[in-house]
Amino acid sequence: MLGSVDSCVLAGLDVRRVHVEADIARGGDGKFSLVGLAATTVKEARERVRSAIRNSGLEFPNTRLTVNLAPAELRKQGTGLDLPIAIAIALARAHKAPPPGTAFLGELALDGSVRHVHGVLVAARGLRGLGYQRIFVPAEDSAEAALVDGLEVIPCASLLAVVNHLLGTELISAAQPGADVHASVEPTEHDLSEVHGQEEAKRALEVAAAGGHHLLLSGPPGAGKTMLARCLPGILPPLELWEALEVAQVRSLLGELPRDRPLDWARPFRAPHHSVSSAGLIGGGGGLALPGEISRAHQGVLFLDEMAEFQSPVLQALRQPIESGRVTITRSGGSVAYPARFTLVAATNPCPCGWAADAVRACRCTRAAIDTYQRRLSGPLLDRIDLQVAVRRVPLETLASEPCGETSWSVRERVVRARHRQLLRQGTLNAQLKPPRLRQLAGLTPPSRHTLERWSTQRGMTGRGFHRAWRVARTAADIDGAEQIEEHHVLEALGFRLQDVAA
């Protein structure tokens, strides 16, 4: 007696099809063998499946039982194969053919109920891509799977219910499909209008949001660097559907997706502590690597407070993902790639004690200590940050008298328009323009070019720095709605280059 169903395992965001076959022999000792390169979590499925079948009031075969997971050379991990194994056994006993175009996913409890597994959204999208039309998932994960278009999602509460459904005795109704596209974004917790003064830094945030540029805020403690950084997601446009799905996929893999509202339209904001390890930031773990903070910040903001305190190798590991927008990690179980297109906001003090640039409090650091500190910041990573701004402490008495600035809402409208112009012109944000396309798409008027070149020679700017300033000028022009980059756009862009001034 032979029964079989389809399922899948995940390798990062890749979905690999697994064919589960169960064979019940005519005789034998009642031994249950599981073959097909199963990892420990999958081998344990035998015990869960046996108990779940018995406790559901179904009969477990007392002759020899063999379950094969094909393809045999693919290593299988995770608990999602429990349900397909049990269903394959049930189908074998019932002499039924597997339902066509259908896949199963779920962990079993000993009492036969179906439990949550990580990555259901990823699996559902992948299976849809492999041509499946129907997927059986744990009931609590059904909202997640239902986000995928053109896929019938059957929520499974218990093994018995699934078996009854397949035998046609009692049908389960499919989950309501579709993402709630019209859901509104909740007002952000941090609004720019609450930041008094700091116009320069606020403008830098706007430029960063509009062009996708990375940003460094440098200033004494209490200047409001963290508050400014937290305002950035609020001036970014809400996620598009495909972006929201990408964000949700990473969260799904980590099991961090809220059950009731799987799709979140707000931009992610991640602020790892400076003691974070390389694996925590970039991604890692045994076997196959799991996504790290940079992938959690995908399509959103990665905030590194006290950047000079991060371990140097950790910071250096950021270089590749910053350039490419994705990260590839190889571990013993193979190599996986995760998306990591984020806006980096780094904050730093000007010196170890923090008060070097303060007008009132004196700095107690030696010159050598300041040099060492700033050297730690400089180098290849800093070279990839387009905007650098000094943030100064606003004295308490003027804090109250400073006018409230614009709301995040109205800044965001300009950002959305500027982004729209870029996407229309070049299909990508300015920060991702490569030099040849920059020359082709971002024309400089003769005075603009002259100014940029003059600064470049005066400050000894590198070729990379030259192009960075050029891109920022393009963004300033886009915020203005200007076709050509005028001289004042270039001047503004150069004003955000603290590193040239220090040199």
Added chain:
Amino acid sequence: MAIVGSRRPSPYGEAVAEQLGLELGRAGVVVVSGLALGIDAAAHRGALNAGGVTVAVMGTGVDVIYPSAHSVLADAILAGGGALVSQFPDGTAPRRHNFPARNFTMAALSDVVIVVEAAEGSGALITAEAALDLHKEVMAVPGSVFSPLSVGTHSLLRDGAGLVQNARDVLAALKVGGEVLDDPLPTPKSLGFGLRRERDGILSHLSDVLALDASEIARKLQLPIAEVLGRLTALELDGAVRRHQGGYVRALRRGKERA
């Protein structure tokens, strides 16, 4: 003639020290200072720019240049016919307790000690005190009343130190060319410290000493921040403003350019 002061001066103090060094050097006065960062270096530099002779009194052995970044400056001092002087044996590393003794030597070598920008408790004030003990003349350059770097110099002035507005004040105290006292005082403008007539009004809102940030300027001028940032950068490109303490200050014309 010793010129001493803060190791972390404002752009104003640095410009004054350099200007004094330049004018005194040109008048043939030997400028003595301590080869330290800030005012000391500016004074040496000014004198060298005038082709003058300058002497560095060191708190280390003469073969130990401290800070090491000043080895180029030390070479220039020697090339200009000046001297590196130290009371300490060769190879003496920088030690905190050696510097007050160095300051005393500096006062002993000079006829007049000029203090440019010294916060409370600055080493420059030790030099001034030593000068008084040695019955030498002490003079001071006034600064902004808002700046902590003026506290030391202003208290010297209150206690009777001579007021320095330009090199002539110093030359008069040295009794070199006393007759210049009859001349009308040159206006600050002709000395290069004055306001330059402003492009677009931003310069007139900036200070020589205290850094203002772009937000404050934008608010005072009622201009959009993007425009203010652009204009400030244009001024920076022309050398009319400088970045300082996370904000902007007016860049004073440096002695170099006048020479």
